[in-house]
Amino acid sequence: MADVCPECKSKKVNRDYERGELVCGSCGLIITDGIMDSGPEWRAFDADQMKSRARGGAPISYMRPNKGLVTEIDQYNRDIRGARISTKKQAQLYRMRKWHKRASIASSKERNLAIALSELDRISSYLGLPDSVREDAALLYRKCIEKGIRGKMIEAVVAAVVYAKCRECGIPRTLTEIADVSGVKRKEIGRTYRAVTDELSLHIPLANPTYYIPRFAAALKLSGEVQERAIELIKKASNKKLISGRGPTGLAAAAVYTASLMLGEQRTQKEVAEGAGITEVTIRNRYKELKDELGLKME
DNA sequence: AAGACGAAAGTGGTTGA
DNA sequence: TCAACAACTTTCGTCTT
Numbered sequence: 001m002a003d004v005c006p007e008c009k010s011k012k013v014n015r016d017y018e019r020g021e022l023v024c025g026s027c028g029l030i031i032t033d034g035i036m037d038s039g040p041e042w043r044a045f046d047a048d049q050m051k052s053r054a055r056g057g058a059p060i061s062y063m064r065p066n067k068g069l070v071t072e073i074d075q076y077n078r079d080i081r082g083a084r085i086s087t088k089k090q091a092q093l094y095r096m097r098k099w100h101k102r103a104s105i106a107s108s109k110e111r112n113l114a115i116a117l118s119e120l121d122r123i124s125s126y127l128g129l130p131d132s133v134r135e136d137a138a139l140l141y142r143k144c145i146e147k148g149i150r151g152k153m154i155e156a157v158v159a160a161v162v163y164a165k166c167r168e169c170g171i172p173r174t175l176t177e178i179a180d181v182s183g184v185k186r187k188e189i190g191r192t193y194r195a196v197t198d199e200l201s202l203h204i205p206l207a208n209p210t211y212y213i214p215r216f217a218a219a220l221k222l223s224g225e226v227q228e229r230a231i232e233l234i235k236k237a238s239n240k241k242l243i244s245g246r247g248p249t250g251l252a253a254a255a256v257y258t259a260s261l262m263l264g265e266q267r268t269q270k271e272v273a274e275g276a277g278i279t280e281v282t283i284r285n286r287y288k289e290l291k292d293e294l295g296l297k298m299e
Numbered sequence: 300a301a302g303a304c305g306a307a308a309g310t311g312g313t314t315g316a
Numbered sequence: 317t318c319a320a321c322a323a324c325t326t327t328c329g330t331c332t333t
Binding site: 246247250278279281282285 | 323324
């Protein structure tokens with residue numbers, strides 16, 4: 001991808017995946033080249049066509065594997081009246097059991113995967129994730145299955161692998177956002193994420209606060225200069241060891257807030273907090289730290 | 300009246316014994 | 317496994333613009 005702003009030739013182009021936009025970090029121009037449209041690739045000209053072409057399908061909960069209805073061949077070699085059955089028949093039953101089991105295991109795995117992949121599709125299109133991430137997440141999901149992540153809902157594992165891949169690829173998505181679109185509790189995703197990373201011994205770097213800045217700034221309709229300034233602030237703060245232990249979103253939000261003040265594009269703490277999905281108080285605390293530690297003076 | 304600020308108490312998660 | 321702990325949130329009162 002040619003990440004050069006056509007307007008000012010700056011190479012500081014930030015990607016905003018949620019909106020599918022490239023935003024120039026220097027002049028704030030929104031570059032529309034190479035945008036991904038997450039909408040359907042077909043068109044519908046009337047309601048009938050819409051109906052026949054839409055492939056969204058029913059909510060995932062209707063697609064549970066077998067809905068608990070299963071066929072089993074029991075282990076007792078008795079007929080319906082309780083009488084023993086012949087050795088020949090017993091051998092036949094043994095073979096039937098064996099194959100029946102194999103068949104149902106194979107198909108249950110397939111069903112599981114089918115559900116997981118459709119859920120993955122759903123989540124990633126809600127989050128506007130690029131195909132590459134989606135593919136990677138699918139691969140990771142398969143690995144999880146092979147490793148036998150147990151006792152977790154499919155949806156939770158899917159959400160966890162999506163979160164993991166987002167972090168790995170530097171695409172900022174918070175746990176809360178993923179929880180909102182997946183219908184799995186944030187806590188549960190966190191737990192599952194941990195289980196997954198432990199089990200597969202993945203080492204995923206901490207989210208970098210600067211990744212969030214373009215999104216937060218765009219949500220508040222702030223210029224490219226503010227973004228630039230915010231990123232600068234984060235960099236300075238990281239030199240001062242202000243980063244460790246703090247939530248990356250809080251820092252990013254505080255940096256955006258501070259930058260908006262410095263450049264006279266003021267936003268209220270409440271607005272920034274809402275855009276970033278955290279509270280004003282946290283912004284205040286981070287803002288105070290930034291101000292104190294960096295010795296900033298506002299005009 | 301709205302926003303900024305800060306204190307205090309509560310919550311969920313991490314860590315170390 | 318449990319308690320201590322840090323980060324964050326919620327709530328609320330006060331100050332500033």
